[in-house]
Amino acid sequence: MSDTATQGTGRRAWYEPDAKLKRRHAADRRLRAYGIAAIVFALAMLATLVVTIAITAAPAVTQTMVTLEVEVPEGAVNPSDPRGGSYQKILNESVARIFPEVDTPRELRELRQLFSNGGQYALRDKVVADPSLIGRTFEVVFPLSDIGDQLHKGVIDRDLPRDQRRVSDEQVGWYDRLVEQGRISAPLNWGLIFNADSRFPELAGLWGALVGSFYALLICFLVSFPVGIAAAVYLEEFAPKNRFTDLIEVNINNLAAVPSIVFGLLGLAVFLNFFGMPRSAPIVGGLVLSLMTLPTIIIATRAALKAVPPSIREAAIGVGASRMQTVGHHVLPLAMPGILTGTIIGLAQALGETAPLLLIGMNAFITAAPDSMFNPSTALPTQIYIWADSPERGFTSRTSAAIIVLLGFLVCMNAIAIYMRKRFERRWS
Amino acid sequence: MSVTLLFAIVLALAFVGYLLGRANASGLKAAGNSLHSIPPYHGYFVALWCGLPAFLLVFIWQAAQSTVVDQLLLASLPAHLTEGATPARISLLLGEIKNVAAGRIFGTPEQVTIDAAARYQSLQNTASLAMVVCTLAAAIAGIAFARSRLSPEFRARNRVDGILRWLLIICSILAILTTLGIILSLVIESLAFFSRVPVTEFLFGMEWSPQMAIRSDQIAATGAFGAVPVFWGTIFISAIAMFVALPVGLFSAIYLVEYADKRVRSVVKPLLEILAGIPTIVYGFFAVLTVAPFIREFGMSLGLDVASNSALAAGGVMGIMIIPFISSFSDDAITAVPQSMRDGAYALGATKAETIRQVLLPAALPGIVGGVLLAVSRAIGETMIVVMAAGLTATLTANPLEGVTTVTVQIVTLLIGDTEFDSPKTLSAFGLGLVLFISTLALNVLALQVVKRYRERYE
Numbered sequence A: 001m002s003d004t005a006t007q008g009t010g011r012r013a014w015y016e017p018d019a020k021l022k023r024r025h026a027a028d029r030r031l032r033a034y035g036i037a038a039i040v041f042a043l044a045m046l047a048t049l050v051v052t053i054a055i056t057a058a059p060a061v062t063q064t065m066v067t068l069e070v071e072v073p074e075g076a077v078n079p080s081d082p083r084g085g086s087y088q089k090i091l092n093e094s095v096a097r098i099f100p101e102v103d104t105p106r107e108l109r110e111l112r113q114l115f116s117n118g119g120q121y122a123l124r125d126k127v128v129a130d131p132s133l134i135g136r137t138f139e140v141v142f143p144l145s146d147i148g149d150q151l152h153k154g155v156i157d158r159d160l161p162r163d164q165r166r167v168s169d170e171q172v173g174w175y176d177r178l179v180e181q182g183r184i185s186a187p188l189n190w191g192l193i194f195n196a197d198s199r200f201p202e203l204a205g206l207w208g209a210l211v212g213s214f215y216a217l218l219i220c221f222l223v224s225f226p227v228g229i230a231a232a233v234y235l236e237e238f239a240p241k242n243r244f245t246d247l248i249e250v251n252i253n254n255l256a257a258v259p260s261i262v263f264g265l266l267g268l269a270v271f272l273n274f275f276g277m278p279r280s281a282p283i284v285g286g287l288v289l290s291l292m293t294l295p296t297i298i299i300a301t302r303a304a305l306k307a308v309p310p311s312i313r314e315a316a317i318g319v320g321a322s323r324m325q326t327v328g329h330h331v332l333p334l335a336m337p338g339i340l341t342g343t344i345i346g347l348a349q350a351l352g353e354t355a356p357l358l359l360i361g362m363n364a365f366i367t368a369a370p371d372s373m374f375n376p377s378t379a380l381p382t383q384i385y386i387w388a389d390s391p392e393r394g395f396t397s398r399t400s401a402a403i404i405v406l407l408g409f410l411v412c413m414n415a416i417a418i419y420m421r422k423r424f425e426r427r428w429s
Numbered sequence B: 001m002s003v004t005l006l007f008a009i010v011l012a013l014a015f016v017g018y019l020l021g022r023a024n025a026s027g028l029k030a031a032g033n034s035l036h037s038i039p040p041y042h043g044y045f046v047a048l049w050c051g052l053p054a055f056l057l058v059f060i061w062q063a064a065q066s067t068v069v070d071q072l073l074l075a076s077l078p079a080h081l082t083e084g085a086t087p088a089r090i091s092l093l094l095g096e097i098k099n100v101a102a103g104r105i106f107g108t109p110e111q112v113t114i115d116a117a118a119r120y121q122s123l124q125n126t127a128s129l130a131m132v133v134c135t136l137a138a139a140i141a142g143i144a145f146a147r148s149r150l151s152p153e154f155r156a157r158n159r160v161d162g163i164l165r166w167l168l169i170i171c172s173i174l175a176i177l178t179t180l181g182i183i184l185s186l187v188i189e190s191l192a193f194f195s196r197v198p199v200t201e202f203l204f205g206m207e208w209s210p211q212m213a214i215r216s217d218q219i220a221a222t223g224a225f226g227a228v229p230v231f232w233g234t235i236f237i238s239a240i241a242m243f244v245a246l247p248v249g250l251f252s253a254i255y256l257v258e259y260a261d262k263r264v265r266s267v268v269k270p271l272l273e274i275l276a277g278i279p280t281i282v283y284g285f286f287a288v289l290t291v292a293p294f295i296r297e298f299g300m301s302l303g304l305d306v307a308s309n310s311a312l313a314a315g316g317v318m319g320i321m322i323i324p325f326i327s328s329f330s331d332d333a334i335t336a337v338p339q340s341m342r343d344g345a346y347a348l349g350a351t352k353a354e355t356i357r358q359v360l361l362p363a364a365l366p367g368i369v370g371g372v373l374l375a376v377s378r379a380i381g382e383t384m385i386v387v388m389a390a391g392l393t394a395t396l397t398a399n400p401l402e403g404v405t406t407v408t409v410q411i412v413t414l415l416i417g418d419t420e421f422d423s424p425k426t427l428s429a430f431g432l433g434l435v436l437f438i439s440t441l442a443l444n445v446l447a448l449q450v451v452k453r454y455r456e457r458y459e
Helices: A002-007 A019-061 A087-098 A105-113 A119-129 A146-153 A169-180 A207-238 A243-255 A260-274 A282-307 A310-318 A323-352 A355-359 A380-389 A394-424 B003-030 B039-076 B087-101 B111-149 B156-194 B199-204 B228-259 B262-277 B280-301 B311-335 B339-347 B352-381 B384-389 B407-415 B424-458
Strands: A065-071 A137-143
Touching: A019 A146, A019 A394, A019 B228, A019 B262, A019 B280, A019 B311, A019 B352, A065 A087, A087 A105, A087 A119, A105 A169, A119 A137, A146 A169, A146 A394, A207 A243, A207 A282, A207 A323, A207 A380, A207 B156, A243 A282, A243 B156, A243 B424, A260 A282, A260 A355, A260 B156, A260 B352, A260 B407, A260 B424, A282 A323, A282 A355, A282 B156, A310 A323, A323 A380, A323 A394, A323 B156, A323 B280, A355 A380, A355 B384, A355 B407, A380 A394, A380 B280, A380 B384, A394 B280, B003 B039, B003 B111, B039 B087, B039 B111, B039 B156, B087 B111, B156 B199, B156 B424, B228 B262, B228 B311, B228 B352, B228 B407, B262 B311, B280 B311, B280 B384, B311 B352, B311 B384, B339 B352, B352 B424, B384 B407, B407 B424
Parallel strands: none
Antiparallel strands: A065 A137
């Protein structure tokens, strides 16, 4: 800079940049470009993640179903105990009526691979609900199997040579016949939400995981919300400044940064091993999650309490309220929006937490939703983990769909938190 | 009767106590006395005395019941079954009895077991009944005692405030109890582990293969517990993550604070923070589904041999997860530098880039370093991404295209499924957990120290 100033020759306009200034400005532009590149990279990764998950999830939006006319012969099912019938056999017979030419055991096996194992249960439930169907012919709608489903959705490329695809030429032919006869439909896949887990992708759903996550979050909320507020109120409003309260503060700050898997180890050693609580149960999961959420809620509550101006407290104490009354009647209600916002964000984090739940066994394979919070169950993220680990191709799209469901819940919770912050936040000035 | 119902009844009793106490006080007031506290506080006092002891009793009872019942049951078993039996044998026996009692019968149990199951059932029933009776008695006794204290001069408000304050203190002590619980459980299990495997072998051994024979008579590997390859894998993957996250996070923070206009900033900053809100299991699946195959194919096309669970995939995705940590910490630190310092630099003719490099970054360094340390601690403790995308076998390699394993991966694989607490395999997970806890704690404390010590220089 000083060089340019002293040179000051008349040949150049005073603002004309020399080589050095050009270099300096180029460095400036480079830094700006690095910044833009960094942001573009981060956002591109975010977009890639969302888009790939959404694309993989797309096939799971619908479930390919087949409609069959089934005849339940009089003697095959006992009307007084319709649960006990051999429905698979009945179903096999009605399949055989559509494909009379299939007779070798190998072909029959391949034919049956096209239909879901859940067909017999769909049929059973229908007969149990209405035993007068026995002896009549009626229509049953049930899922195609994983390979049938993928054939319909084009996941399996039928133009590939036989040894490179998972279905035989006969299976493709049978499937085409079913399509010609108008038996194939692809309605929205409500089973993904309302079925419990299953070994078969076409039958597997999230209901058990949703119920388990709900119970765990309920416990987490019931424990961490009151305890968190109480601890924060004590530290912010009552605690004298001494070494003991310092210790508590340092503790809370450190707990907030302890890796989640360590909380899982704590849950395993203390809740399961020492107290003998049931393995895989949402109550244990909820307790572990509440210990993790507690620091978040305490920190948020303290921030909200700090934001309430001292004049409110002084006014309450001035008219004769006790300190507990001041806090209970005035400070806490004013801080409540901030506290609730922090709580919802904490619960959203708890909902997505996986590692501690794995350690206390919430990744068990359970084919029914839990009746209570003491029954073994999975949770939404652990269910995703189980499905992601399953080798069947159909689970890939279901895993992505489950992730979309999980992200949907998280978006909703965070949206509520943001709305509450905007709507109820008070500016004291 | 279920515990939930019992809780509801105690709550109802507490409400009745509140009404009684308030009515008492109102009566005293109507009789012309001047009360120290308003009637509702008399009510709160009675309700607290009704509810608190009863709830405490239920908790203690619930915690102790199973142990006590087990002991009674064991004492009642024929001597030949329990004498000299190992703890494992006894817990197996108890499990069998409980299964039979719950109706989950496999095969034909012995008569002894069936008898014991019946006894177990009756013990359980007695214990539950006794709990209900004792709890209700405690609740009612609490009401009676508290009511006997009420009088016009009674300082109900002060008493209630005092009780509430103790409740608040207990709640805040819970944080300490959690830490204590973590430390105790990790240390106790680790000590059990180190009594079988020497600490030095664990910390400095070069071979890690913790798979043990399932039965003691099986001939198989006895397991090697040298954790250095595991530590190396953790450090390696975290380093890759920081290699991705540090430049991206820092440059985006610089751009957002110093270059971007307000509108861009208000859009991009929340978008970046979304990255921090995505659950780690989603990143893990993303790594397996997209990033790992991409890296593999890209490497193949260059003729490189890439493992399907390469450290690069796990570390790279972890780096993406950590970007928002670095960027928001750096953002805060740069924003906190006083405007006067920028103005001073501009007044001397510095360009923006020069101001940033020579004035803002040095001034913001403590905050940035603190954020980076916290991010490293986060990377070390991160579990799901590496569980899904990193390898299981511990290899000492500096090749990011090979698979390495991490501390968290080993903890999860060692403890997943049914676990027994007396094999070194299970216990080694707690040893790893202790190392993980200590190292993340040290990083956090260090980060706070750095921020604290250098923060106030410009204020």
